[in-house]
Amino acid sequence: MNQMNRRGFINLSSLGITSFSIPNFIAKESTESIKPLVASTWDAGINANAAAWKVLVAGGTALDAVEQGVMVTEDEIGCCVGLAANPDRDGHVTLDASIMDHQYNCGSVAFLERIKHPISVARRVMEKTPHVMLVGEGAQQFAIAEGFPLESGALSPDAQKAYDNWLKTSTYRPIINVERVSQPHQNDAAFAAPKRFANGDWNHDTIGMVALDKFGNLSGSCTTSGAGFKMRGRLGDSPIIGAGLYVDNEVGAVVATGQGEDVIRVAGASAVVEWMRQGKSPKEACRLVVEKINKIKKEKAATIQVCFVAINKKGEHGAFALHNGFNYAVQTQEGSKLLESSFISIV
Ligand code: ASP
Numbered sequence: 002m003n004q005m006n007r008r009g010f011i012n013l014s015s016l017g018i019t020s021f022s023i024p025n026f027i028a029k030e031s032t033e034s035i036k037p038l039v040a041s042t043w044d045a046g047i048n049a050n051a052a053a054w055k056v057l058v059a060g061g062t063a064l065d066a067v068e069q070g071v072m073v074t075e076d077e078i079g080c081c082v083g084l085a086a087n088p089d090r091d092g093h094v095t096l097d098a099s100i101m102d103h104q105y106n107c108g109s110v111a112f113l114e115r116i117k118h119p120i121s122v123a124r125r126v127m128e129k130t131p132h133v134m135l136v137g138e139g140a141q142q143f144a145i146a147e148g149f150p151l152e153s154g155a156l157s158p159d160a161q162k163a164y165d166n167w168l169k170t171s172t173y174r175p176i177i178n179v180e181r182v183s184q185p186h187q188n189d190a191a192f193a194a195p196k197r198f199a200n201g202d203w204n205h206d207t208i209g210m211v212a213l214d215k216f217g218n219l220s221g222s223c224t225t226s227g228a229g230f231k232m233r234g235r236l237g238d239s240p241i242i243g244a245g246l247y248v249d250n251e252v253g254a255v256v257a258t259g260q261g262e263d264v265i266r267v268a269g270a271s272a273v274v275e276w277m278r279q280g281k282s283p284k285e286a287c288r289l290v291v292e293k294i295n296k297i298k299k300e301k302a303a304t305i306q307v308c309f310v311a312i313n314k315k316g317e318h319g320a321f322a323l324h325n326g327f328n329y330a331v332q333t334q335e336g337s338k339l340l341e342s343s344f345i346s347i348v
Contacts, residue, residue: 035316036217039066039332041210042258042310044339045082046330049073049208054332063212063220064102064124071098071120071224074208078157081206084117085157087229088164090171094156095233097225097240098123103218103250107133110140111240115152120224122149123240133242167230207239209246209256211312219254219314221246227261237261243271253277253314255287259307259323263294273311283311284319284343291321295345308342324348 037057039050053070057063075083088094098119099109108127111134113119122144126135135143145151156164207225214220223246225239238245238261245261247270248254255270255277264270269290276286287309295302308322310329320329320342327342 035333036213037063037066037215037333038312038316038318039070039210039212040310040312040318040320041070041330042208042256042308042327044328044330045074045077045208046210047337047339048077049210050330050332050337053210053212054337057212057214060215062216063214063218064100066212066214067210067220067222068100068120068124070210070212071208071222072118075118075120075224082208082224082226083119084115084152085160086206086226087160087167088156089227089233089235090167090230091233092156092164093154093233094160094226097227097236098223099240099242099246100124100127100220100222101242101246101248101254102127102220103248105249107242107246107248109134109240109242110136110144111236112137112234113140113144115154116141116144116149117152118149120222122147123222123224134240136236163229171230207245207258209239209258209310211248211254211256211310213254213312213314213316217314219248219250219312221248221254221256223256225258238264238269241265243268245270247271247274249274249278251278251314253283253286253311255283255309255311257307257309258327260305263298263305263307267293267297269294269307269309273309277311277313282319283313283317284321287311287319287321288343291323291345295323303346303348310342 039053041049049070052073053066056066056069078085086094096113096119097111100123101107106127108123110119110122125147209223211221223239227237238257244265245257252274255273257264257269272290273286276289294307306324308327310320312318322342322344325344325347328339330339
């Protein structure tokens, strides 16, 4: 990183100026490779990045970094990712996760119950089976055979409270992941919003992480409880390679968060990578895919949130969201920062 770039980064952080205020500032100014680098979705990404960073600065691989990074979030009590998360509408927590390395190796698990670290099971699927994806009971059996302990199926106290509350109405209503929850919401049987805000609701359910290691290799991971109070058996984008996560070591790495159904229908993460292949910056590439979602789902775009975080081979990073409220965490040699994402519209 040259003098000017370094100054740019420091100025942005110290002034609390966001990537929204100065679009692409960091990306445009960086002409030298910035590595290592780790970026992840939401503020939970700060702790997760710190764990990933330890791996990266010790000379470890991006693959190890993205696994160990998101494990921190899977472990966090009171977080929306992992076994303490909100259950589906039948009262079971079901987890989805995916991981991808720099050689197109990938693994994922979905509809997995009672296993604490779905991301590590996803990695084992990648490394120890001829498959890419295992789901449900089969994924759980594989995890147990691999030595992962079967945890209790009991809900965490907060999740139990939220579920009891939800049962009073059993209403499906998407609540986009921003602070203002007083907006009117349309019923949507395909998507149940979880979200514990100040009143106990969460505002998102996923951590996605992308990293570039000192060898210049990229990897990514994504782990989630999906959408709280979802229909039993529902999968989102997070375990689907090309939708919630995609890595092409020649180009970049991308993760998604937000309403998975709308990420899946545009092969979101893969589409962002393809825009970067055509020369777009990470932020610009994310914007183009978010705009496509906005265009094709105009009638419901106001009630959903979709967000992408991308990094490229040069160590440039960027993000874009349908609405305000999305942030992403970045860690480089310059330190750890939480950046506000740019977005299309305010709700
Ligand atoms: N993308 C996740 C899903 O649809 C949810 C989220 O990111 O909050 O399962």
